[in-house]
Amino acid sequence: MISDHRKTLIIAAIASVLVLGIGVSIWQAERLERAASRDWLDKGRADAARMTDTVIFWTSKLEISLRAVAGQLRAQGSLDQARFEDLVDDVKNWDTGIRFDNFAYARRIAKTNRAAFERAQGAMISSVGDFRTPAPDDEEQYAVLLRSRDDGLIRINASLTTHKAMRSAILAAQRLPGDTILGPAYEGVDGDWYVPIAISTDLVGSSGVLVATIDLEVFFDALMANRLPSGMQFRFVERDNEARSEARLIPVFGAIEPPPNAVASEITRIAFGKAGWNLNWDILPEYRGGPDLTSSHLVGFGGSFLTILMVAIFGVLSFQNMRFHRLVQQRTAELSQHAMVIQLTMDTIDQGFVVWNSDYRLVVWSRSCVEFWYKPMGILRIGMHMKELLVHIAENGGLGDGDPVVLAEQEFQRVAAAGARSGESFAMMDKRSIHVRRFPLEKGGFVSVYTDITKQKAAEESSRAFNEKLERQVEERTRDLRHAIDEAVFANRVKSEFLANMSHELRTPLNSIIGFSQMLKDKVFGGIGGKKNEDYIENINQAGNLLLSIISDILDLSKIEVGEENLSESVFDVAVVIRECITMVKPRADSKSQSLTLSSEEEALQLQADQVKVKQVLLNLLTNAIKFTADGGLVEVRLARNGAGAIEIEVADNGIGISAEDIPRVTNPFEQLGDAMAQHKEGSGLGLALSKRLMGLHSGDLKIESQFGSGTTVTITFPPERTVRKKQPKAAQ
Incomplete structure (x- = not known):
């Protein structure tokens, strides 16, 4: 039994390990939680920087688009209101991501030219937003000549410099020709916030500016769609820098201060022309589902659980040690009994079975192996090395003539080199042939199976x-x-x-x-x-x-x-040759009151072939058709081109026809069919045979389709490469 002192030591050790393990797990979990929070905030800052870059990119695209519109405007030379509106409609198709709210072209009117301009226009230069009030008598005005729509502020003859935000953008654009200038944000008559963007341009020799307005809500809604991560809030604040030591902040979207539940806020200050923007990105607790605390929880709870589990296992193992010792003794006895059963089973099989361990020592063997090893009864034992057994076999002549020790060493080296997955056959002294096959075991060693x-x-x-x-x-x-x-x-x-x-x-x-x-x-x-x-x-x-x-x-x-x-080839019109052949045999057809016709799907089909031999083939086919067609019958020649472009000529009749079993014979030389064709004795039986071989010289084909009593159709086909495309006549100059 375990003494009380030893029990106390074990309990103390278990308690110490338990406290230490849980403490380390909690400390490591807190460290991982802080690291996860830092990573989470870093991702939020990275997303804020990415969104800021997106705002800058799309704002730059606005400037580029306005510069392109100004270029189009200068290229027009002169414009009226309708053409200006068409130009603006075209701009909408340049880039669907760019959305301008309004366009206007304003001419620069010097104070000395104001009266003349108003007479020419038939109206006074008015103030923006108050069209019944004339514009102030300043040194110059920028009067609207063209605009895309009336938004309540921009109207014809309104002086855009009477509007604070537009004046700031226009004057800066006039000072910096070729640059696009964004002005400060302003609240429109509809309550929405807009920002003007201006660029100086000329039209028909007059100096002026092209002004566009952007609806900030539409602009930022389009930017944020599918881009702003869930759990991140955007606030847009404009800085009013004019005539103040400290910039006044104007909230456009959202409040100036972040919401109370914001974990962190990233503020990016950017400037475009006369516009100063504060882009505020608030990282809320639900951003990206919050910090990933899986690892910290796993370490905290998992480490504590594993500590408790290990301590429990250690305690249980200590008290189970003696019990396992008793079980091992019982299992050893059972295994000995099973080994006896296995040995008896192996001894009843005709094949020989032997198990070798990884050191080439005997583990177990069947009785049949004793016969194959020349009965080594006096030396056979568990743990016996293979070399010792091979020496016994060599001494009995099983390995040939020579020194048994040398022969045994050579055979052992051969078996070892062959490996655990090998096999061979050998002859015994009594002339029996034995095959041995080796199979590897998972834990080392191998099994050898001997078969007679x-x-x-x-x-x-x-x-x-x-x-x-x-x-x-x-x-x-x-x-x-x-x-x-x-x-x-x-x-x-x-x-x-x-x-x-x-x-x-x-x-x-x-x-x-x-x-x-x-x-x-x-x-x-x-x-x-x-x-x-x-x-x-x-x-x-x-x-x-x-x-x-x-x-x-x-x-x-x-x-x-x-x-x-040999072939004497030329290019000729197939239809012409067919008509010549028909003319030659027509008297014979007329003598039998037969109808002899030609039908063609295409005119002027050109063929490269031996014209004389083609005529010879056609005359043979026509003569046969007339010969084996009764008086008053029909013989038709059809000319066409198949799907592969090859020229096909069919000679069809409604004569006596050919039976299916006779069709293969009719193209043999000197072959004349009997019975139904006995009345047509004239001829040598060479026509179809010669025609088939002449078509073979052309790399062509001759095919016969017939039904006894219903007529015959013979088709000759020339390869597509012999079809010559007819040249088109040149058009008159």
Whole structure:
């Protein structure tokens, strides 16, 4: 048991710590509170300085704006009342933040010129505010010639120097040409406070001043809106410095003295021309929510609370020490029991589990590990170093041939370098394959997991051999296929060259046959012996022409396939070429009573292409359309430009059409469809194939849309870059 003396010492220590901790917390809280109040007032002074700078800035903008108006006034040369009002309206749009209440231009009238001026004006020069009373007979007057509005003080012919505030600003402006001068504040007839601002200026050779008035309430309301912080109050006091040893203070907004609840007041004294202003910024208790006393309260209350809490904890811990000691003994016994359960669980698993601490010493292991370590039963123990176990494994041949100690050191260094998150596979002396994987523990050390992968590795070897066999077979098939493709390409080229040579050799005798048959047909050598012979000669001539056309198509197709066909490009009108082709095939369409038309969305579309080959494509498409359209049918050619700017030509008919499965075949060379097309036997089956390849030479496209029994539409499209913009004619000079 704790002695009474020790209890007394503990209680005394607790009381001392308690008093000292609470005292320090209160002292620190008061210091932080004073610092927070200083920071709060510094922010208020900074805001007051910022607001003062804003007032100075906007007052300067007033002066700049008035100087700009004076410049505009001088540039006018002469003004009447209407033009002056228009000028003032324009000023309002220069800067919406600048608000003048009134404008007036006053001419300087010398005493000697007063009578002449009054005769010219038809009215006397009156006093400001009393328009029935003439102005005093002074050396000079500043009579209003133009004004933006009648505010009860500024009226036409009123002498502004009869008004104290305006006189002060005008005379100073006259003495300082080019400067803008603010005058003292004055109370208007409406009870509001105004300040005049003047600048000397000339108009049509006469000397005068431009005077503007500013409504101070409007001016400061606009400034304070969204700028004056909450909890800060503004008071505006003017200093009247004229003829007094001490300036008289005139309250304009608010009182001269700050309110009783003001914590502090910042006063800024500024002067603009003849105006002396005191800007008073009162910092009220609610400014920015008051000083931030969070830290001081936290330190005061929190420190005291923590002191009490720590003292309480210390006392409780002192009396709980023995109780915790008893609990530790109980928990140690329980943990020993749990360790036994864990060991039994690990021993029932096929995989080997072992835990190493951060010093590479054994902590716990499963029974399976003993087999993988070559049964080190006599030396295995908790705390055993990994090197000692590796020496045993090396002595049993598990690390190869050599000195066991050296081999064990090398293996240990390798494991240490690999780290706690690593793994590898190894073979045992009995040919088993073992994989070990290491996993780090949060508090240091690692767990090693041993797995027998003998069967898995055998399966992988079998799978690898099978994959290698498949790869060899694929490589052989690929080589055979590549050889077959090369032979097919060579055979196709030989075929194309043979067709080209044969077509060239056949054209010479065919031309002779066609020529002689034409001469016989035209009876160049006289009669040919009756109508029957004439029919024979006609058949010979037609057959020769048809055969020559087929041979020409074969020759063209062969040239394209062997890469010998070139384009002879030029720029031409597509519609003109289409009409020429229509003219060439129209007799055949007329013989079948067919309607052959052309529709175009745009005129004079220019195309850069091989004109002869474009005609060849169009003639093939038109001939096919006429051939496979019944008597009395319709064939229409449509010319347009698509959204990408490419020229498209459609040849549409309402003929027999093509079935969907036959469309891919019709562009193959020598392809003629049977059944429904059997009655149209003439032709080689090369027209569409040749047309598609000719469009390919132009980087274009040939597309077929058809429905069996309803007709066919063939569309050829040239790339946009082949469309040539037509030059616009130059305008007449």
